[in-house]
Amino acid sequence: MAYTLSSGSARRPRLNRDAVLAAAVGIADRTGIDGLTMRTLADELGVVPMAIYKHVSGKDELIDGMVDIVWAEVELPDATAGWRSAMRARAVSMRGALSRHRWAVGLMESRMQPGPANLRQHNAMMGCLRESGFSFRNTVHVTSVLDAYVYGFALQEKTLPFDTAEESGQVAEQKRSTQPETAAQDYPYLMEVVVELMRSGYDYTVEFELGLDLILDGIERLRPEWADEAGR
Amino acid sequence: MAYTLSSGSARRPRLNRDAVLAAAVGIADRTGIDGLTMRTLADELGVVPMAIYKHVSGKDELIDGMVDIVWAEVELPDATAGWRSAMRARAVSMRGALSRHRWAVGLMESRMQPGPANLRQHNAMMGCLRESGFSFRNTVHVTSVLDAYVYGFALQEKTLPFDTAEESGQVAEQKRSTQPETAAQDYPYLMEVVVELMRSGYDYTVEFELGLDLILDGIERLRPEWADEAGR
DNA sequence: ACCTGAACACCGTTCAAGT
DNA sequence: ACCTGAACACCGTTCAAGT
Numbered sequence: 001m002a003y004t005l006s007s008g009s010a011r012r013p014r015l016n017r018d019a020v021l022a023a024a025v026g027i028a029d030r031t032g033i034d035g036l037t038m039r040t041l042a043d044e045l046g047v048v049p050m051a052i053y054k055h056v057s058g059k060d061e062l063i064d065g066m067v068d069i070v071w072a073e074v075e076l077p078d079a080t081a082g083w084r085s086a087m088r089a090r091a092v093s094m095r096g097a098l099s100r101h102r103w104a105v106g107l108m109e110s111r112m113q114p115g116p117a118n119l120r121q122h123n124a125m126m127g128c129l130r131e132s133g134f135s136f137r138n139t140v141h142v143t144s145v146l147d148a149y150v151y152g153f154a155l156q157e158k159t160l161p162f163d164t165a166e167e168s169g170q171v172a173e174q175k176r177s178t179q180p181e182t183a184a185q186d187y188p189y190l191m192e193v194v195v196e197l198m199r200s201g202y203d204y205t206v207e208f209e210l211g212l213d214l215i216l217d218g219i220e221r222l223r224p225e226w227a228d229e230a231g232r
Numbered sequence: 233m234a235y236t237l238s239s240g241s242a243r244r245p246r247l248n249r250d251a252v253l254a255a256a257v258g259i260a261d262r263t264g265i266d267g268l269t270m271r272t273l274a275d276e277l278g279v280v281p282m283a284i285y286k287h288v289s290g291k292d293e294l295i296d297g298m299v300d301i302v303w304a305e306v307e308l309p310d311a312t313a314g315w316r317s318a319m320r321a322r323a324v325s326m327r328g329a330l331s332r333h334r335w336a337v338g339l340m341e342s343r344m345q346p347g348p349a350n351l352r353q354h355n356a357m358m359g360c361l362r363e364s365g366f367s368f369r370n371t372v373h374v375t376s377v378l379d380a381y382v383y384g385f386a387l388q389e390k391t392l393p394f395d396t397a398e399e400s401g402q403v404a405e406q407k408r409s410t411q412p413e414t415a416a417q418d419y420p421y422l423m424e425v426v427v428e429l430m431r432s433g434y435d436y437t438v439e440f441e442l443g444l445d446l447i448l449d450g451i452e453r454l455r456p457e458w459a460d461e462a463g464r
Numbered sequence: 465a466c467c468t469g470a471a472c473a474c475c476g477t478t479c480a481a482g483t
Numbered sequence: 484a485c486c487t488g489a490a491c492a493c494c495g496t497t498c499a500a501g502t
Contacts, residue, residue: 015466038495050496051467059495106338110391119419127421136428144388145443149377152384156376159342187351189359196368211377217453218446246485270476282477283486291476 015045017055021065025101028066033103063107068115070104073097076124083132084216087142090125091150091212098154099204105154109147142219149215153208247277249287253297257333260298265335295339300347302336305329308356315364316448319374322357323382323444330386331436337386374451381447385440 023044028036038059042049056062075093077086098105108118129139184191255276260268270291274281288294307325309318330337340350361371416423 037493039493048468050469053496054466106387106391109388119415119422123419123422126425130421130424136425137432139425140429140434141439141442144385144439145381145446148384148388148443149380150384151387152380152382153376155338155383155387156341156380159338183351187355189362190351190355192362193358193368193371197372200369202372207373207376210373211380214377214450215447218450221449221453222446269474271474280487282488285477286485 015047015051015055017065020045020052020055021062021069024062025066025069028103029101036103064111064113064115067104067107067111068117070097070101070108071115071117071121073100074117074121076121077128079124079128079131083128083134084220086128087125087146088212088216091146092209094150095154095157095208098150099157102154102158105151105158108151145215145219149211153211157204247279247283247287249297252277252284252287253294253301256294257298257301260335261333268335296343296345296347299336299339299343300349302329302333302340303347303349303353305332306349306353308353309360311356311360311363315360315366316452318360319378320444320448323378324441326382327386327389327440330382331389334386334390337383337390340383377447377451381443385443389436 020041024036024041027040027044031040038049038052041062042052045052052062056065073093074097075090077090079086081089098108111118114122125143126139129142130136134142252273256268256273259272259276263272270281270284273294274284277284284294288297305325306329307322309322311318313321330340343350346354357375358371361374362368366374
């Protein structure tokens with residue numbers, strides 16, 4: 001019976017939701033979120049645009065699904081390791097996911113229907129902090145400052161016009177030589193720092209972890225104080 | 233001679249670049265960046281879409297100009313006040329500008345042609361830190377961590393589905409009652425924190441300044457250490 | 465049950481014309 | 484010098500049809 005029903009179009013495996021989402025993530029990774037249209041996605045899948053609407057209600061739901069794929073790539077905090085190293089590992093993992101999927105920066109928290117991986121992640125984060133003795137209020141504070149830093153760093157990383165330390169030098173040099181000669185007079189401090197950056201390079205990972213440790217130190221140092229109000 | 237040249241259309245003042253940019257910022261503030269199209273902008277100005285292209289080369293240059301208007305609203309750091317209060321005031325001012333112009337979050341650093349207000353701002357920031365004795369390298373570190381925090385906080389503020397402490401409660405309540413009953417079992421820690429947030433409210437300004445002071449403390453405490461390498 | 469084709473109401477931008 | 488109108492190559496999405 002099975003073979004009597006299979007038609008000549010058995011070439012391409014039947015479309016399903018996961019295949020649609022995976023293809024969409026691939027396109028967005030390669031060409032940016034603007035390069036992802038229902039039409040380019042359909043082309044990639046070897047299908048007509050309207051075929052996608054059988055698996056996803058529209059572009060919004062498509063993006064909801066893509067964002068939850070990124071959330072699923074973020075390591076869950078392991079509370080048994082202690083809150084500090086759990087929070088550190090989670091932040092590092094999240095920055096990694098966001099630099100692999102730059103289109104996702106700015107979308108991670110903005111979806112009205114948070115997906116299961118998103119909920120699981122936040123639940124684990126709250127759980128780790130609460131079990132480590134943070135009050136409700138301080139759990140919110142810690143989440144807020146760490147997430148802001150991770151999102152903001154990822155945003156800068158997405159947004160700055162170089163990817164590697166070597167490229168940072170090239171871009172700085174190019175900018176220096178492109179600017180009108182007046183720039184060095186009008187913005188002397190800026191030029192000085194740009195020239196120095198060019199000389200010594202810029203490593204995103206080193207920079208990220210330096211700031212992260214500074215913030216974790218701040219949380220740790222303030223903790224006894226915050227613990228005073230632990231009942232609340 | 234002047235009046236012989238003035239035609240019947242003297243009703244609307246002649247279009248110019250500043251008027252175009254100001255109108256565009258207004259539309260983006262009210263309706264979001266998606267609500268700003270060359271066509272809605274033309275309507276607002278009482279003009280046909282193509283008229284705009286005489287004052288701006290296209291949508292990219294339009295947005296470049298809009299972003300620099302936001303930069304111009306950010307208070308320049310006042311080095312005479314000491315680096316810490318200068319950095320604090322600048323960060324608070326920048327968050328203010330970004331919450332008045334939420335469409336600008338994510339665009340502040342992404343323009344290939346930084347405008348004059350942007351360059352002035354960064355020059356003043358570098359100047360304040362360098363004059364306060366920070367090494368080149370540490371000037372970069374401080375800028376990186378502070379900007380990441382401000383951008384990331386603004387991103388969360390733009391992105392979270394409530395604006396005020398009261399609304400945060402309403403949203404939390406609605407989310408709680410909308411979720412399938414299993415949510416409380418699947419995500420107990422998350423639900424607990426959400427319920428607590430609902431009870432006590434959430435104030436963006438308080439939250440922002442708490443994290444900001446934590447980071448400034450971290451910078452201050454690490455400073456002597458960093459100063460050791462001040463020559464470099 | 466799943467896919468298709470044509471159409472609609474939008475975009476940003478070009479080009480040739482108007483005054 | 485500045486503005487206009489029509490057109491082009493794109494969007495996301497609806498609807499009626501095909502198999």
